[in-house]
Amino acid sequence: MALSSRQAVQRSAGGAIQRPGAAKPARTARVVPAAVKDVFMPALSSTMTEGKIVTWLKSPGDKVAKGEPIVVVESDKADMDVECFNDGILGAIVVQEGERATVGAAIAFIAESEADVAEAKKKAGGSAAAAPAPVAPKAEAAPAPAAAAPAPAAAAPAPAAAAPAPAAAPAPAAAPAPVKRADGRVVATPYAKQLAKDLKVDIGSIAGSGPNGRITASDVERAAGRGGAPAAAPAAAPAAAGAPAKAAAPAAAVAPAAATTVSQLRGTTKPFTTLQQAVSRNMLESLKVPEFRVAMSMETDKLDALYKRLKPAGVTMTALLAKAVGNALVKHPVMFASCTPDGAGITYNPNINVALAVAMPDGGLITPVLKNADATDIYQLSRNWADLVKRARGKQLQPDEYNSGTFTISNLGMFGVDTFDAILPPGTAAIMAVGGSKPTVVATPDGMLGVRKVMQINITADHRIVYGADAAEFLQTLKAIIESPEQLL
């Protein structure tokens, strides 16, 4: 401690500008261990008040030499390499890449020798936790919490995100959870890894939905969206990414929520979010419509084969379904018409806009619309869909992009559902509930027994304008398309 006066000078020296004697009185009050020196945010220009750490050129534990650039700082004018003014070992970094610090604030600690590294680390932790207040409050307050805080900060959103989960969770809970790789390796795409880092998700805890259990960005997003609760979250393959049902929602909302959150919810009542309120209102409104249902089985072997073939080109099953429906609707204008509000006429819509129900990660559901599904090619539809889903998750959809549907599809096929019943969205003529496709023993036209993949399609329609035969004829057309899907190209 005999060296304390020297240290005061060193501390004030800052990372880049060595100006002995410039020490502020307040700083001398703090006792700095001899062997640990601070690196300060330098003033790179006369107008600079704070700087952003662009890159640390050295990592904690690296040897640093006097005059060696250790960090890149972005000022109001340029990015500059900041040189180190001491020999030693970079003990700890206080201000991380991408964070800002006021000029003069400590951004790292340099230990003189190996033995002092622990001290530097302690100092970094200490300055983050308690020290800032007495010492140069303005300077250190900003950067300091950032260093120590990540853990609590990450923990905080977790319960918050978990709360609304039940609304959205029911469907995926039933999902065949994406398999974790048998060999225990974690294979994640570059963007998935980046996202995991940004969203503070432990990538090792996620099961991947990509080929061979690969973890994709959407797996990470899903994991993060559910408050980091691991394997419970991911729903099916990316192709089905946004599918969970619209019509299923009212029923699902009362169904038991995901196992991981049930216990926390017992005995509590949660008010609806705005989105959930809207769903509730719409569902009650639907009771005014005389609904009826018509179902048909369709073979999907060829559709599956086509999907497999087009998948490398980015075509999704969702887009294929929407395209098939779009093409079928062309011949059945009443199926995408609507009954006038006074119940006295039919309004034939000009466009075939296929809406698809998507469960939102934070509860509620939304129906992004693939416009002009009949006139848009399958590749474009797939891209449009990917874009819509992405923006729906980011809550960036324009109203026109989720309320302009003239026909709705709800698909629970990827959850292994055989058949279900959808509720008609107000203002439309029909909604189609798609069940899972599974190998089924069928009598073939040539009188043999065969195994075909078969799925159940169930149409719910407004009987004021759509009659049984209309729905049946539409299903016939759709069946013809789905069983000879080449015409979708």
Add this chain to the structure above:
Amino acid sequence: MAAFAAQSKSVAAARQGASLQLAAPSVRPAASRLHTCFASASLRAACLGQSVVAPRSRPAAGRRAVSRAQRVSVAASAGKYDYDLVIIGCGVGGHGAALHAVEQGMKVAVIEGHDIGGTCVNRGCVPSKALLAASGRIREMQNAMHLKSMGIQVGSVSFERQGIADHAINLAKTIQTNLKRSLEALGVDILIGQAKFVDNHTVKYSLPGRVDVGGTVTARDIIIATGSVPFVPPGIPIDGKTVFTSDHALKLEWLPQWIAIIGSGYIGLEFSDVYTALGCEVTFVEAMPNIMPGFDKEIARLAERVLIKPRPIDFHTNVIASKVTPGVPGVKPVLIELTDFNTKKVVDTLEVDACLVATGRAPYTNGLGLASIGVDTDRRGFVPTSEKMEVLDKDGKVVPNVYCIGDANGKYMLAHAASAQGISAIENMLGRPHVLNHNSVPAACFTHPEVSFVGVTQEKAEEMAKEKGFPLGISKTSFKANSKALAEKEGEGMAKMLYRKDTGEILGVHIFGLHAADLIHEASNAIATGQTVQDIKFNVHAHPTLSEVLDELFKGAHLDKAAANSSHAAPPKAKQPVAA
């Protein structure tokens, strides 16, 4: 004095004009000559005689005169050869050489065994620029935040893969046609076939499986300009679908969701720019300890921050792809075994949808029959070549009348370098000794934003400074301070100049930022013409332009006092009266 200077200048101008006039007629007959040449051999001899007249009007001295005399004697027996010059390979290098040769009055033929235009036009720089242009637009329009900050809103942006691919194919076709026409218009014969040396004046050419094309031609001089093909390291089977080289990637036949790029040089970087803009994710595999080896370290660091980190890209360095197992698109992933470069131990296995091998290029010199002129290629297949582009034989001696330019000699594997070497070779065969200063040849990587450089890196410059004991100056500027860059909201970028503080010699300039590839030429031309820092400091740049980044860079350079005072190019800054 002033009057005298003015006079001598005008004399010089007049002389120049005269020589231009003299040179001009010699070109035109060359073009029309072609048609007559086939008609009669005697006419051809007359033509060739004429073709060597032009250089004679230029002043010559010493050694040069001797070599010209030799050449004239060759010309006297001109009937001996079909052509003055035969160029094997019609890429950018061969094309550049042909143009210059015709301008010098030579009768020229090119032999091309594949596609006119070579790698650059068909499988390289040209189609890749089309892909980069399209994907760059997409990246720009998808960057909603950036556009919003300029008050622009766009709806959803989408693209059609085949449309982009077609753009690249069409561009290549257009350029190929232009290139072919420009040769035809100048009267250059285009012979189709793969060439093989018979001796240093004779070449046989043929196409496998074709009896209707081929033949033997003789020429006074021959240039090897056969270029290169993608280099594929051992252990990597190319299936053209999931494991491929730039040749296939440029066709953009599909967009893998996740692609590994082996090699993070400029080819790999440009493809990562294309792929990520089109929604793919990229993993680099680099054998060197750093990604982007070969670039100036500081520039590479900045580029990493802008071109790699914010994009869906990750990388493995210090590893080689020791084994690659092709997959099946959408069914089976490609497996890439990574081996540590130093310990040679397998460290990881990647599972990706596709793998692009961008590990550089290998010379395409097989089958040239170099043995018949006593030449051996080096271990990697490059043709040993002197600084005057003369081909060297096994003993390191010049093989008379045979030159080698471009990727085949491995000196600097860039299209425009090949072209410059071609011009240099022609100069040398005409008896005007010429050595191309490769330090003045610029290079560019067309990512968004672009990277460009000329001369040496900072690391190399520091080494040179230490070795030769001169003080090294480093000037840097940022695009952040440039009005035009800020108007575009593209302030990310820097320029750096390395120079000698004692003499003002420019050693290297590196630019990373908007339109860097277009900005570099001021620096490369300065180096080529030997201008110093003192000279270029006084150049004027229009405001506001990106060129002001260089203006600021030059002005930020400071020489040692002594050097500045004794500056040879006394700057015209002084307002003092000048003695007349």
